[in-house]
Amino acid sequence: MENTIIEVINLKKDFQVGDMTVHALKGVNLKIQKGEFVAIMGASGSGKSTMLNILGCLDKPSAGDYKLDGISVSELNKNELAELRNAKLGFVFQSYNLLSRTSALENVELPLFYNNKVTSRERKERAIAALESVGLADRMHHMPNQLSGGQQQRVAIARSLVNDPVVILADEATGNLDTRTSYEIMELFQRLNTDRGKTIVFVTHEADIARLTSRNIIFRDGWVVKEQLVEEKLLASYMLKTLPVGEHEA
Amino acid sequence: MNYINLLKIAKNALMRNKFRAFLTMLGIIIGVASVIAMLAIGQGSKKSIQDQMSSMGSNLVFIMPGSQQRGGVMMGNSSSQSLRMEDLEAIRLNCENISAVSPEVRTSGQVVFGNENWPTSIYGANTEYLGIKKFTIESGRIFTEKEISSLAKVCLVGKTIVEKIFPKGVDPIGQTIRFKNIPMKIIGILGEKGENSFGQDQDDLMIAPYTTVQRRFLAIDFIQGIYTSAVSEEKTEAAIAEMKTIMRKQHKIAKPEDDDFRVMSQSELVKTFSSISDILTTLLGAIAGISLLVGGIGIMNIMYVSVTERTREIGLRMSIGGKGRDILMQFLIESTMLSVVGGVIGILFGYLISSVVGTLMGWPVVIMTESVVVSFFVCSAIGIFFGWYPAKKAASLNPIDALRYE
Ligand SMILES: Nc1ncnc2c1ncn2[C@@H]1O[C@H](COP(=O)(O)OP(=O)(O)OP(=O)(O)O)[C@@H](O)[C@H]1O
Ligand SMILES: [Mg+2]
Numbered sequence: 165m166e167n168t169i170i171e172v173i174n175l176k177k178d179f180q181v182g183d184m185t186v187h188a189l190k191g192v193n194l195k196i197q198k199g200e201f202v203a204i205m206g207a208s209g210s211g212k213s214t215m216l217n218i219l220g221c222l223d224k225p226s227a228g229d230y231k232l233d234g235i236s237v238s239e240l241n242k243n244e245l246a247e248l249r250n251a252k253l254g255f256v257f258q259s260y261n262l263l264s265r266t267s268a269l270e271n272v273e274l275p276l277f278y279n280n281k282v283t284s285r286e287r288k289e290r291a292i293a294a295l296e297s298v299g300l301a302d303r304m305h306h307m308p309n310q311l312s313g314g315q316q317q318r319v320a321i322a323r324s325l326v327n328d329p330v331v332i333l334a335d336e337a338t339g340n341l342d343t344r345t346s347y348e349i350m351e352l353f354q355r356l357n358t359d360r361g362k363t364i365v366f367v368t369h370e371a372d373i374a375r376l377t378s379r380n381i382i383f384r385d386g387w388v389v390k391e392q393l394v395e396e397k398l399l400a401s402y403m404l405k406t407l408p409v410g411e412h413e414a
Numbered sequence: 415m416n417y418i419n420l421l422k423i424a425k426n427a428l429m430r431n432k433f434r435a436f437l438t439m440l441g442i443i444i445g446v447a448s449v450i451a452m453l454a455i456g457q458g459s460k461k462s463i464q465d466q467m468s469s470m471g472s473n474l475v476f477i478m479p480g481s482q483q484r485g486g487v488m489m490g491n492s493s494s495q496s497l498r499m500e501d502l503e504a505i506r507l508n509c510e511n512i513s514a515v516s517p518e519v520r521t522s523g524q525v526v527f528g529n530e531n532w533p534t535s536i537y538g539a540n541t542e543y544l545g546i547k548k549f550t551i552e553s554g555r556i557f558t559e560k561e562i563s564s565l566a567k568v569c570l571v572g573k574t575i576v577e578k579i580f581p582k583g584v585d586p587i588g589q590t591i592r593f594k595n596i597p598m599k600i601i602g603i604l605g606e607k608g609e610n611s612f613g614q615d616q617d618d619l620m621i622a623p624y625t626t627v628q629r630r631f632l633a634i635d636f637i638q639g640i641y642t643s644a645v646s647e648e649k650t651e652a653a654i655a656e657m658k659t660i661m662r663k664q665h666k667i668a669k670p671e672d673d674d675f676r677v678m679s680q681s682e683l684v685k686t687f688s689s690i691s692d693i694l695t696t697l698l699g700a701i702a703g704i705s706l707l708v709g710g711i712g713i714m715n716i717m718y719v720s721v722t723e724r725t726r727e728i729g730l731r732m733s734i735g736g737k738g739r740d741i742l743m744q745f746l747i748e749s750t751m752l753s754v755v756g757g758v759i760g761i762l763f764g765y766l767i768s769s770v771v772g773t774l775m776g777w778p779v780v781i782m783t784e785s786v787v788v789s790f791f792v793c794s795a796i797g798i799f800f801g802w803y804p805a806k807k808a809a810s811l812n813p814i815d816a817l818r819y820e
Contacts, residue, residue: 222733222814243737249813250735261730261817265430275734277419284418323734 170196175228188214190386201357203374206383254324256334260316262308269304294322314345351400424747442756442793445709449789450764452702456695457780467684473644474680495636496674511653516543518639523594530579536620538627554602562623570602572617710796717800728808729816738809749801753794
């Protein structure tokens with residue numbers, strides 16, 4: 165299939181803790197198409213983060229196969245994996261993971277430092293453009309501790325965008341944020357998905373958030389137990405309007 | 415990875431943690447500076463002692479009366495009357511390894527000029543004495559052989575005496591001063607020598623013909639010391655041996671235990687005092703070594719803690735495409751920058767402290783190249799290693815483990 169960007173075949177992941185083996189993933193099969201906005205859902209401990217980390221080449225599976233954009237990831241060495249992350253993947257973490265005492269602009273520039281082909285001028289221009297696209301052009305020179313949680317997450321999203329990845333992976337990217345800010349962030353993700361055609365894999369355990377995506381994959385106990393298309397995909401911008409008035413914008 | 419990017423990353427990381435960078439450098443600065451300063455102080459004191467010792471005289475070898483045993487009774491040194499002019503003449507005649515010889519007799523008393531007076535010492539000697547003890551004549555002249563044989567009441571005076579008893583503008587040469595109530599005519603002024611290592615003023619003295627001091631001031635016919643110059647430093651030992659033989663022959667002494675004199679040399683004194691300051695240097699070196707160690711441990715500590723703390727940063731850098739070697743290079747560059755800058759500042763401080771202490775103590779500053787090189791490299795090596803090693807550990811983790819590190 166031409167359009168498959170992520171393909172996971174019988175993937176397993178075990179963790180060794182002392183003499184106990186935790187089977188976090190027990191044989192997962194997944195296919196994600198280009199341009200999809202997928203939510204991975206499931207109870208705590210069901211293996212969502214483990215799955216996402218493997219999809220992001222941050223961790224290696226114990227068994228099984230994973231193809232990203234036609235590349236068989238398990239055959240790559242550490243350096244090739246790093247190049248792959250740099251070229252094709254963008255990460256958004258629950259805890260933002262911005263470098264402290266480093267301006268928003270520099271944080272966003274960071275991935276491009278590890279890309280030899282980008283000149284310093286281009287680096288800066290692309291970082292500014294990414295910050296503009298998340299609506300933070302005016303906060304470029306602020307430090308993370310001078311930004312709200314929502315704004316920090318936007319910086320993190322800008323950072324995940326700056327290298328123009330094919331897939332953006334987000335692990336509970338709205339987990340630390342209030343409802344309104346969560347919707348604002350989701351609005352941003354929806355725009356990236358529809359306007360810029362980014363494939364997004366989004367881990368969440370909030371059903372409200374999952375309804376803003378196009379497909380939900382539900383994990384339980386290391387297995388995929390259910391996959392369903394979202395019937396009426398909601399727009400985050402619409403959800404924002406339904407919020408009770410009085411709660412002012414961030 | 416291009417190096418300009420790496421340099422920028424490392425620079426940014428350092429600037430982000432100025433205080434941590436400062437603390438790391440502090441360890442290096444203290445380590446390097448203390449080693450340099452301590453050893454410079456130790457060496458400086460040694461050099462100063464050696465310099466002062468050599469200003470005592472030129473290849474000085476001297477004979478002092480020694481304790482004698484007469485019928486089992488030990489007699490004190492000062493009461494000894496064992497040295498005589500005949501001994502001196504025998505040495506002058508028979509000793510091949512010396513170039514000059516002079517007797518010495520001395521006494522102290524009050525010197526008076528007009529209303530001023532000053533306690534000082536008078537040394538009786540011959541014309542060779544100045545050369546042996548490295549005195550110079552600033553103006554005037556030394557006494558003549560004729561003045562020696564005629565017990566002339568003439569003398570040379572040191573700078574201190576001139577300052578203490580002569581009003582400004584009066585030329586002391588030709589003036590008559592009174593020492594122990596005997597009028598002495600000043601015929602020369604000695605060049606300034608300053609203080610010796612024991613804080614003794616070497617310009618506070620008068621020099622007169624030994625005959626004058628012997629007869630007019632002390633009323634004795636023996637001498638209190640024989641001062642000679644060995645022909646060269648290497649010949650000192652030979653000169654000592656020769657003199658002992660001559661003296662034993664003169665005094666009819668069969669066994670060395672019965673010697674009623676002692677022969678000593680400047681180089682022996684230098685050795686004795688140098689060994690004292692060697693102990694000092696060793697002690698200071700040990701202290702410096704300890705501060706180097708403490709500085710090193712400080713560096714390790716901060717580097718180690720900071721890398722632990724920065725493991726998440728390492729995880730993030732890897733997650734956005736940093737390779738293990740990029741991370742390692744970053745930390746290596748960071749710690750090299752810190753070590754080198756800290757090392758250079760440490761060297762500057764080391765020089766500064768040494769020269770301040772040297773000035774305060776009046777010592778020459780002897781900075782040992784070895785101490786600069788060794789301390790610099792030890793500190794840099796510690797800094798670089800402990801910057802590199804934990805980073806290497808972190809960079810070998812899975813990115814996710816580094817990101818989750820607590
Ligand atoms: N590094 C690890 N070492 C050992 N066990 C681990 C590790 N990471 C995850 N696990 C285990 O794997 C299982 C799945 O964890 P995972 O983090 O994927 O859950 P999750 O679905 O993301 O949960 P949550 O919604 O709470 O974030 C859990 O039982 C967890 O204890
Ligand atoms: Mg999770």
